[in-house]
Amino acid sequence: MAGTGILLLFLAGAGVGAAWRPPKGKCPLRCSCSKDSALCEGTPDLPESFSPTLLSLSLVRTGVPQLKAGSFLRMPSLHLLLLTFNSFSIIEDDAFTGLSHLQYLFIEDNEIGSISKNALRGLRSLTHLSLANNHLEALPRFLFRGLETLTHVDLRGNPFQCDCRVLWLLQWTPTANVSVGTGACAGPAALTHMQLHHLDPKTFKCRAIELSWFQTVAESALGVEPFSYQGEPHIVLAQPFAGRCLILTWDYSLQRFRQEEELSGEPPHPALLPTQSPPLPSQPDPAPCPHSALRGVLQAAGAGLAPLRRAGQACFVVADASKAGSTTLLCRDGPGFYPRQSLHAWHRDTDAEVLELDGRPHLLLASASQRPVLFHWLGGRFERRTDIPEAEDVYATRHFQAGGEVFLCLTRYIGDSMVMRWDGSMFRLLQQLPSRGAHVFQPLLIAKDQLAILGSDFAFSQVFRLEPDKGLLEPLQELGPPALVAPRAFAHISMAGRRFLFAACFKGPTQIYQHHELDLSA
16 A cells, blocks of 8 residues: 555654553544554444544544545544545545644545545645545546645546546646656546556647527527627617618626617618619618618528728629629719629629638629639729639538638538638638538637538538637537527627627527537536
């Protein structure tokens, strides 16, 4: 036993070599006692009738089923406690309370499979701790909290599962002289027999996230966007089929979102946007309704809109899905927006996406009749640069940046939606994700997590997270019926120290989810 040498030295110093004699009071049955020490073996329970000045106690093969709170309150002077070859399997909170002078605690070769996180509370003088040769698969986080004098810990002989539960132990460094014994991993298989002190904390992925349902807004919508007004975040829901927008704000008293305002007004239909059309009315900031509602109308009509700013001038691209339509670039000039360039006619474009590649503005158009086409800004106008191979029937496009690279999410209604990465000359296929009635494949950066949500009209919508080590989107969770019906757009907003995800639904009410961070090492 690791503590045997220390125990013998301590007992010798305490006068064990002298003649054995009972302490003040009675020496319990099956115990051998001297003035300062006691050794008990085979007792059915914890003996208690020791001298209050007892310094050293060894309990061997007792019949105690568990160590309960206050088990040693009648021995306040103990400096050393040895518990070995006992049958108890649980140590409860405050089991050693009252032992403020205890320096050596050896709990070895027992049947312990569980130890409470506050089991060692109050041991402010403890320097040596051994939990060797038990059945511990993990230690509770903060087990050593408050043990500022602890310098030696022995954990050998336990079947530790080296998952996120051991992370806190690997990061625990209370003093410069701390020494952790040769504890080893019993699992998982890849880490079997690995010594604890050889594990790298950086390799453990112990942070998880979850989107949980928070609130339902009994209004359907085709678009949802956050905006700020008077320093407060707001959300606008575009409802082009009702000719209005709804603005939601946070109710601090109820801790929920509530409707603040309704803005009416029928935005123009994309069919009214040829070169000879009248100018689109501009809207003074911060009211976002015309922009959001226009985006919603375009989505309803199977078209798309992409905002753009060039040389301080606000512009946007309208992707026209009509058979004889022409995608148009419109820019603000005085009181309204006027056509600046007509491009990509007769291709039934369904979506437009403005993005920056190689330091220059680019425009990506998704089409019902051909592969997505990439334009770049050259000489004050958009010029065709290339198309995207292996991509047919793409309904919508959305891009995001991560690790200095540009990724593209391509939405396909039936088949496989795709993730692509820019290689400097074109977008290359990175992965394919099965789609079932998808109208939206939207990337969102929430806190530190790059997510992408693939909506579905027929099944559960899928939430993916980008894994930086792999550079791929990995499944995270599902958002499903009956609450989420025909999602068309997603947006997130931070409010009152919390993060929320809004899902605008075409055939059902808008759904709100809360973003939670989970610590798997706890």
